Amino acid sequence: MLQRDYTTSQLDVLEAEAIHIMREVAAEFERPCLLFSGGKDSIVMLRLAEKAFWPAAIPFPLMHVDTGHNFKEVIEFRDRRSVELGARLIVASVQDSIDQGRVVEETGRRASRNRLQTTTLLDAIEEHEFDAVFGGARRDEEKARAKERVFSFRDDFGQWDPKNQRPELWSLYNARIRKGEHIRVFPLSNWTELDVWDYIRREGIEIPSIYFAHTRKVFERDGMLLPDSEVVQRGDDEPLFEAVVRYRTVGDMTCTGAVQSPAATVEEIIEEIAATRITERGATRADDRSSEAAMEDRKREGYF
Amino acid sequence: MDILRFATAGSVDDGKSTLIGRLLYDSKAIFEDQLEAVERTSRDRGTEYTDLSLLTDGLRAEREQGITIDVAYRYFATPRRKFIIADTPGHIQYTRNMVTGASTADLAIILIDARKGVLEQSRRHAFLTSLLRVPHLVLAVNKMDLVDYSQERFEEIREEFTAFASKLNVSDLTFIPISALNGDNVVSRSQNTPWYLGTSLLHHLENVHIASDRNLTDVRFPVQYVIRPQRANDHAFHDYRGYAGQVAGGVLKPGDEVVHLPSGLTTRIASIDTFDGPVEEAFPPMSVTLRFEDDIDISRGDMIARPNNQPHVAQELEAMVCWMADGIKLTPRSKLSIKHTTRTARALVRDLHYRLDVNTLHRDEEATSLGLNEIGRVSLRITQPLFVDDYARNRQTGGFILVDEATNGTVGAGMVLDAS
Numbered sequence: 039m040l041q042r043d044y045t046t047s048q049l050d051v052l053e054a055e056a057i058h059i060m061r062e063v064a065a066e067f068e069r070p071c072l073l074f075s076g077g078k079d080s081i082v083m084l085r086l087a088e089k090a091f092w093p094a095a096i097p098f099p100l101m102h103v104d105t106g107h108n109f110k111e112v113i114e115f116r117d118r119r120s121v122e123l124g125a126r127l128i129v130a131s132v133q134d135s136i137d138q139g140r141v142v143e144e145t146g147r148r149a150s151r152n153r154l155q156t157t158t159l160l161d162a163i164e165e166h167e168f169d170a171v172f173g174g175a176r177r178d179e180e181k182a183r184a185k186e187r188v189f190s191f192r193d194d195f196g197q198w199d200p201k202n203q204r205p206e207l208w209s210l211y212n213a214r215i216r217k218g219e220h221i222r223v224f225p226l227s228n229w230t231e232l233d234v235w236d237y238i239r240r241e242g243i244e245i246p247s248i249y250f251a252h253t254r255k256v257f258e259r260d261g262m263l264l265p266d267s268e269v270v271q272r273g274d275d276e277p278l279f280e281a282v283v284r285y286r287t288v289g290d291m292t293c294t295g296a297v298q299s300p301a302a303t304v305e306e307i308i309e310e311i312a313a314t315r316i317t318e319r320g321a322t323r324a325d326d327r328s329s330e331a332a333m334e335d336r337k338r339e340g341y342f
Numbered sequence: 343m344d345i346l347r348f349a350t351a352g353s354v355d356d357g358k359s360t361l362i363g364r365l366l367y368d369s370k371a372i373f374e375d376q377l378e379a380v381e382r383t384s385r386d387r388g389t390e391y392t393d394l395s396l397l398t399d400g401l402r403a404e405r406e407q408g409i410t411i412d413v414a415y416r417y418f419a420t421p422r423r424k425f426i427i428a429d430t431p432g433h434i435q436y437t438r439n440m441v442t443g444a445s446t447a448d449l450a451i452i453l454i455d456a457r458k459g460v461l462e463q464s465r466r467h468a469f470l471t472s473l474l475r476v477p478h479l480v481l482a483v484n485k486m487d488l489v490d491y492s493q494e495r496f497e498e499i500r501e502e503f504t505a506f507a508s509k510l511n512v513s514d515l516t517f518i519p520i521s522a523l524n525g526d527n528v529v530s531r532s533q534n535t536p537w538y539l540g541t542s543l544l545h546h547l548e549n550v551h552i553a554s555d556r557n558l559t560d561v562r563f564p565v566q567y568v569i570r571p572q573r574a575n576d577h578a579f580h581d582y583r584g585y586a587g588q589v590a591g592g593v594l595k596p597g598d599e600v601v602h603l604p605s606g607l608t609t610r611i612a613s614i615d616t617f618d619g620p621v622e623e624a625f626p627p628m629s630v631t632l633r634f635e636d637d638i639d640i641s642r643g644d645m646i647a648r649p650n651n652q653p654h655v656a657q658e659l660e661a662m663v664c665w666m667a668d669g670i671k672l673t674p675r676s677k678l679s680i681k682h683t684t685r686t687a688r689a690l691v692r693d694l695h696y697r698l699d700v701n702t703l704h705r706d707e708e709a710t711s712l713g714l715n716e717i718g719r720v721s722l723r724i725t726q727p728l729f730v731d732d733y734a735r736n737r738q739t740g741g742f743i744l745v746d747e748a749t750n751g752t753v754g755a756g757m758v759l760d761a762s
């Protein structure tokens with residue numbers, strides 16, 4: 039008799055783990071929500087949520103923290119995808135936080151709303167009384183993220199205490215919190231950038247067009263290509279030029295760089311990423327470059 | 343391609359983080375910007391070489407103190423396998439974080455500094471990996487460069503450790519002499535140790551056989567979530583009622599006769615559903631949704647098994663507990679919240695039989711409490727029946743956590759013994 043060896047491919051293992059995590063949250067929390075930015079990680083997370091609860095609808099709303107500086111292609115995608123899924127989308131706006139005097143807009147050439155998002159996010163979590171918030175962060179992205187638990191406890195100020203995390207054994211997640219506290223949940227913790235792309239290919243998942251090669255007017259700053267846009271302040275010493283680029287991550291236009299690339303299909307992107315020698319955040323994110331512990335500091339304050 | 347999860351362990355400064363850095367670096371999993379950042383920091387501190395431990399010691403406090411505080415997870419792949427690494431701290435104060443990293447590992451690498459030999463912390467970690475039933479153990483004798491790659495020293499350590507390991511449950515133990523700093527025997531075999539005839543560490547990681555570590559014999563399906571679509575206009579699924587969960591043991595097929603616990607009622611699997619369509623079989627670690635031929639009242643925390651192969655239904659448990667709380671102690675009469683598979687209940691510590699000295703494995707039967715990082719055998723009474731197996735037989739249905747009801751902290755990790 040032929041012996042079946044019951045091996046499971048890495049994507050199947052990662053998918054099963056993520057689905058388990060999502061069901062655990064739906065079962066143990068009263069008011070979860072899923073952060074959906076229209077970026078590739080949150081798109082994959084949304085597909086996993088569809089799978090976890092099918093044939094029922096996703097049992098929690100989606101939320102996007104909108105800086106007002108997002109790429110229009112991504113915002114369109116976000117809105118369309120939410121409607122297709124019949125999901126409720128909550129948009130928490132950084133502009134509103136500014137208008138209400140909760141935060142003060144940065145000024146100058148390098149002004150960014152990146153850090154302001156934390157206040158908007160925490161205010162929205164409090165307003166909607168969310169007790170669990172799914173994020174698409176992966177541990178391979180950044181060295182502080184590499185340290186984070188799948189269920190990451192936040193105190194009533196939304197803060198992360200990296201020196202005092204709850205032990206997390208096997209796949210037994212501790213969901214106990216007091217009112218006002220919440221848990222950030224990261225179902226993609228063990229996925230790498232390449233896993234995400236392999237999964238997008240395997241599942242035939244649609245993603246916003248800016249991930250693929252396109253011609254765009256850009257300028258160079260600190261070795262990064264920033265887009266021509268009214269929300270990005272450009273100096274006279276920063277000339278515009280046209281280039282064939284694509285985005286490896288999508289965030290705020292003011293701090294997300296494009297990479298020069300001819301990759302026009304998911305297959306070509308996978309080839310490119312398998313050969314690349316620079317991490318996705320190193321290639322594209324000004325927000326991580328400000329200091330060695332930039333991410334850890336933002337995360338302590340309550341950032342994604 | 344499959345996944346191997348492994349953890350590093352061992353005493354402070356034995357070179358765990360450096361080894362991970364070396365593995366990542368030599369297998370080209372380090373990106374240029376990460377390496378540049380590490381080189382810059384090493385230079386700024388006046389270190390002559392590139393300190394590869396900075397690749398995993400990602401927290402500010404860790405870099406300042408030069409120690410690992412919490413587990414770092416790192417990833418790399420070779421054409422043969424994807425690897426998930428948990429780089430755990432050696433410092434005794436952070437043992438609970440080591441336990442976190444080792445609980446899901448298929449393999450543990452215990453590092454030993456060749457100059458220092460087997461230390462208390464090496465023994466503690468070896469004991470914990472055997473307690474956690476990490477199926478494969480590698481003892482990496484590190485810093486061989488500092489003992490002139492001496493075969494004699496390697497053999498001494500091998501003998502000393504073998505003697506200790508004979509008292510533990512270690513089924514697969516491999517010894518490798520390495521230098522994490524210089525890369526000897528890490529990715530390829532080193533010319534500096536011609537007397538060593540085994541394979542390099544990476545070769546071992548790529549080839550160790552893990553498929554049979556899963557339990558494919560005892561069908562165990564803890565019900566996690568009940569799926570009942572309530573879309574008003576969705577007639578196709580109007581009466582749908584599915585039981586979602588992750589398979590914890592055995593192989594399930596449509597048509598199989600199963601038993602529901604706690605009711606003891608039997609039925610057959612009507613269908614195994616997924617978003618991508620029904621499947622012909624389900625086994626660990628698949629997350630699926632089961633439907634049954636009969637209408638049984640089933641909810642989260644229940645268990646599906648086979649009529650002739652059931653877990654133990656227990657309200658009295660014998661277990662080894664690793665205590666992880668600062669401040670609070672485990673004592674007889676302690677009341678805690680217990681989470682086992684998908685079921686949460688309350689537990690009362692009825693008795694503490696002994697506390698284990700991890701150095702000598704001596705059982706102190708006079709002990710009256712367990713403090714931070716202490717391990718002991720307890721009897722628990724649970725407010726509701728749990729469906730358990732021996733931890734040695736199934737890590738999913740034999741493991742549980744204890745949560746303090748006042749602080750909500752995870753304070754204990756438990757492993758079921760003598761389920762009967």
Ligand SMILES: Nc1nc2c(ncn2[C@@H]2O[C@H](COP(=O)(O)OP(=O)(O)OP(=O)(O)O)[C@@H](O)[C@H]2O)c(=O)[nH]1
Nearest residue numbers: 354355356357358359360409410432485521522523
């Ligand atoms: N000469 C030599 N030095 C080494 C070797 N491996 C590690 N070291 C050095 O030993 C020191 C401690 O290394 P780490 O990798 O930080 O040790 P660790 O085991 O991760 O320590 P904790 O995580 O704090 O328990 C560093 O200075 C390393 O450069 C080796 O093979 N040879």
Ligand SMILES: [Mg+2]
Nearest residue numbers: 358359409410
């Ligand atoms: Mg270390």
